[in-house]
Amino acid sequence: MRLSHPAPFSGSWKAKWIWHGRPALEMETATRPVLANPKDSVVLFRSEFHLDQVPAAAPARIWVDGRYVLVVNGTEVARGPVRSEPRTAHYDFVDLAAHLREGANVIAITARHFGHSTSWWIPVPPTYSLGAGSLVFEALIGQDWVLSDRSWRCTPGEAWTAVSVPGDVACLPLESFDAQVHPWGWEHPGFDDSVWSKSFEITPMHTGADGRNSPPSSPFGMLRPPVRLEFQGGAEHLASHESTVWVEGAALQADPVQQVLQDQETPRLVEPRASLQGIEIRQFDLGHIAAGLVNLRVKNAQPGTTIDIAASEHRSEGGNLVTLGQHAGLRYVCRGESAESFESLDIIGTRFLDVALRAPQTSASATSDTTSTTAALSLEISIAEQHRPRPAGASFECSDPLLNQIHEIGLRTVDLCALDAYVDCPTREQRAWTGDSVVHQMVDLVSNPDWSMPIWHPQLATHSRPDGMLAMAAASDFSADDRMYIPDWALHWIHSLFNVYRYTGDTELVAEYLPVAERVLRWFESFLGPDDLLQDVTGWPLTDWASVYMNGCSSTTNAIWARGLDEFAEMSDWVGNAANASWARDRHASICAAFEVFWDEDRGVYIDHIVDGEPKPEAAQHPGAAAIVAGLVPQDRLSRVVEGITDRSKLIRHSFVMDRLTVDGDGQGFIFLMNGYPAEPPWDALNEMVEAEPFYQYVVHDALAKAGRADLISGLCRNWKVFIDAGETTWPECWVGGTRCHGWSSTPTRDLIVHVLGISPAEPGYDSVRVAPALGDLEWARATVPTPHGFITVEAHADGTLRIDSPVPVVRG
Numbered sequence: 001m002r003l004s005h006p007a008p009f010s011g012s013w014k015a016k017w018i019w020h021g022r023p024a025l026e027m028e029t030a031t032r033p034v035l036a037n038p039k040d041s042v043v044l045f046r047s048e049f050h051l052d053q054v055p056a057a058a059p060a061r062i063w064v065d066g067r068y069v070l071v072v073n074g075t076e077v078a079r080g081p082v083r084s085e086p087r088t089a090h091y092d093f094v095d096l097a098a099h100l101r102e103g104a105n106v107i108a109i110t111a112r113h114f115g116h117s118t119s120w121w122i123p124v125p126p127t128y129s130l131g132a133g134s135l136v137f138e139a140l141i142g143q144d145w146v147l148s149d150r151s152w153r154c155t156p157g158e159a160w161t162a163v164s165v166p167g168d169v170a171c172l173p174l175e176s177f178d179a180q181v182h183p184w185g186w187e188h189p190g191f192d193d194s195v196w197s198k199s200f201e202i203t204p205m206h207t208g209a210d211g212r213n214s215p216p217s218s219p220f221g222m223l224r225p226p227v228r229l230e231f232q233g234g235a236e237h238l239a240s241h242e243s244t245v246w247v248e249g250a251a252l253q254a255d256p257v258q259q260v261l262q263d264q265e266t267p268r269l270v271e272p273r274a275s276l277q278g279i280e281i282r283q284f285d286l287g288h289i290a291a292g293l294v295n296l297r298v299k300n301a302q303p304g305t306t307i308d309i310a311a312s313e314h315r316s317e318g319g320n321l322v323t324l325g326q327h328a329g330l331r332y333v334c335r336g337e338s339a340e341s342f343e344s345l346d347i348i349g350t351r352f353l354d355v356a357l358r359a360p361q362t363s364a365s366a367t368s369d370t371t372s373t374t375a376a377l378s379l380e381i382s383i384a385e386q387h388r389p390r391p392a393g394a395s396f397e398c399s400d401p402l403l404n405q406i407h408e409i410g411l412r413t414v415d416l417c418a419l420d421a422y423v424d425c426p427t428r429e430q431r432a433w434t435g436d437s438v439v440h441q442m443v444d445l446v447s448n449p450d451w452s453m454p455i456w457h458p459q460l461a462t463h464s465r466p467d468g469m470l471a472m473a474a475a476s477d478f479s480a481d482d483r484m485y486i487p488d489w490a491l492h493w494i495h496s497l498f499n500v501y502r503y504t505g506d507t508e509l510v511a512e513y514l515p516v517a518e519r520v521l522r523w524f525e526s527f528l529g530p531d532d533l534l535q536d537v538t539g540w541p542l543t544d545w546a547s548v549y550m551n552g553c554s555s556t557t558n559a560i561w562a563r564g565l566d567e568f569a570e571m572s573d574w575v576g577n578a579a580n581a582s583w584a585r586d587r588h589a590s591i592c593a594a595f596e597v598f599w600d601e602d603r604g605v606y607i608d609h610i611v612d613g614e615p616k617p618e619a620a621q622h623p624g625a626a627a628i629v630a631g632l633v634p635q636d637r638l639s640r641v642v643e644g645i646t647d648r649s650k651l652i653r654h655s656f657v658m659d660r661l662t663v664d665g666d667g668q669g670f671i672f673l674m675n676g677y678p679a680e681p682p683w684d685a686l687n688e689m690v691e692a693e694p695f696y697q698y699v700v701h702d703a704l705a706k707a708g709r710a711d712l713i714s715g716l717c718r719n720w721k722v723f724i725d726a727g728e729t730t731w732p733e734c735w736v737g738g739t740r741c742h743g744w745s746s747t748p749t750r751d752l753i754v755h756v757l758g759i760s761p762a763e764p765g766y767d768s769v770r771v772a773p774a775l776g777d778l779e780w781a782r783a784t785v786p787t788p789h790g791f792i793t794v795e796a797h798a799d800g801t802l803r804i805d806s807p808v809p810v811v812r813g
Contacts (some may be wrong), residue, residue: 038116091225406721
């Protein structure tokens with residue numbers, strides 16, 4: 001279903017593009033404009049108006065080239081927009097009526113343009129006037145329009161100081177805010193903004209421009225309709241103050257995270273009053289991973305006291321933060337009132353928060369007793385979560401309390417990794433990785449009545465490189481500079497499109513993106529060898545973090561490509577494209593015949609790879625599982641393959657890269673990403689099999705179900721108990737190492753419903769439902785799942801009793 005503009009709006013806007021002053025652009029060449037000063041900048045906008053009567057509805061829409069916070073009469077109404085490629089951006093829609101009042105009203109917008117790419121924002125190549133910061137807002141309030149134009153007052157957000165970010169893996173913006181220079185009260189009616197500037201109306205200027213200064217405009221094109229039904233939110237989590245230490249303190253840094261980390265490394269002070277340079281470090285613990293806006297509540301601070309915060313998921317045994325690639329935090333300079341509060345602009349995900357408190361320099365020079373300047377300071381820190389909604393209605397429960405707990409932890413993990421898009425983790429990166437998200441999506445499709453994100457995220461990731469390959473992380477710094485790509489991530493994206501087809505039955509949507517899937521599949525064709533198998537596929541063949549050998553001719557890559565071809569053929573048939581379906585099936589048949597070269601009859605396994613014509617002995621769990629889901633395994637061989645990939649006595653867990661990314665590890669596993677794996681693995685390749693990491697277990701479980709052994713899956717889901725035993729409350733990235741909250745590790749939450757209870761669409765769009773319970777050792781299980789037709793409830797018992805409440809026909813088995 002194509003998105004439509006909500007009433008009373010259309011593609012054409014009445015509002016004007018505005019910013020603070022003329023856009024900061026310069027000409028690199030005669031025809032190439034660039035940002036003159038690409039830095040993180042904040043602008044405050046406000047518009048006051050009078051109402052004799054509050055209308056029943058006040059529809060509004062807003063878009064900012066960056067991020068915004070929309071406040072009406074002092075109450076926050078919305079934050080956004082959702083991340084997107086800048087040429088296919090989506091505005092936000094909100095009804096303001098509940099926040100309006102008779103008399104004076106004010107619309108107040110904090111707008112931020114980052115200047116440089118971040119984990120979730122990229123700049124657009126600018127025209128002669130747009131691309132260096134812009135805002136557009138319009139609302140119909142009663143019979144009158146409130147429109148962004150030059151009448152709006154604005155001022156630079158001088159309280160914010162731009163802080164450079166490290167870049168690369170850690171590319172989250174940092175915030176440095178000085179409350180002493182902030183215009184407090186500006187979000188309320190009656191604030192004196194007479195010294196503020198009038199907004200600058202931006203007239204789009206580019207070759208072919210027509211002088212219209214309202215969207216749609218190049219370089220953004222059409223601002224598209226909203227993709228989310230509700231704005232992000234969630235519970236607030238209060239951090240516990242665990243300890244306080246005094247240290248000598250490091251030299252002043254602009255980066256608040258570096259400041260805290262360097263302060264922690266300086267000598268501790270036994271008697272802090274003896275030093276004028278004493279820095280107080282307070283350590284806080286949320287008790288679990290949370291992700292959202294950081295809220296500070298401060299009392300008894302002297303003006304100019306600096307609060308630097310660094311966040312991390314990990315601590316060393318000595319008590320210091322261990323970042324493992326995370327670089328998140330903020331700086332707050334106190335206003336100095338008896339009580340003050342602050343809320344961050346950006347989402348921070350963490351468990352631990354360490355705070356360095358610095359007395360103002362004036363106080364330090366005035367007295368030798370500097371401890372009193374911060375020791376009396378009261379500080380409370382909390383995180384107000386900002387994830388997509390998960391309305392009530394769906395549920396799962398079974399006879400095993402452990403599996404119930406595992407199911408719930410998966411829900412919690414996906415919630416935290418569902419911000420404005422599905423992200424790998426809410427802590428280290430917050431990137432919308434193209435392959436990771438397939439698990440988040442599948443969890444939401446069976447456990448969240450709001451399907452807006454499962455449908456939206458595959459669309460977000462559709463932006464292809466010129467050669468047809470997808471970016472490995474959508475709408476991020478990694479897609480902006482196209483530094484690397486993950487070929488198999490694009491194939492997992494095809495599976496996410498297949499899920500949209502199966503669950504929604506939306507012909508128009510699927511047909512729109514099938515050409516993207518075709519280009520992905522055809523990208524691989526250039527790597528076909530004379531044996532009809534893919535050879536030496538370039539890029540980063542991640543698969544998952546397990547030590548799977550992928551170089552040369554990879555069985556797993558060939559199998560996942562074959563699964564993509566098979567799914568593409570089915571979708572093409574469904575939309576009436578017989579020619580494409582025939583091409584995909586012919587390719588699949590060729591792979592099926594050629595794939596036999598990977599089969600080791602003596603061992604009953606599919607090997608990882610063949611190098612220069614020589615079969616290598618390594619055989620991970622991945623090739624066998626991928627071969628089954630791709631339909632490459634002969635029927636009479638299925639039981640042997642299943643036996644091979646589920647033999648616990650032979651399975652080992654090993655990751656060249658991530659096993660070393662731990663609190664006690666050396667963090668040097670990335671060397672294997674640069675140089676490849678050693679020719680000889682450190683395990684017995686003939687008798688041991690590397691187990692899939694939590695992400696690829698979704699393929700393993702799908703394989704078992706397709707092979708008719710879904711009865712094994714309830715037992716395999718208990719493997720996640722290792723994390724619970726370690727005290728985790730969300731699912732980590734890997735069996736060992738990585739982040740402590742990764743949505744891709746949540747497949748049991750889906751599998752207990754889809755495979756153990758056996759609930760899945762029998763026809764696209766749930767026109768009928770298939771129910772095929774495979775309880776394994778469970779006495780009973782029941783679930784309620786969302787569908788386009790309403791909820792379906794299934795309860796199954798080990799004695800064969802089955803109760804189904806469904807609004808659509810039921811297909812058994």
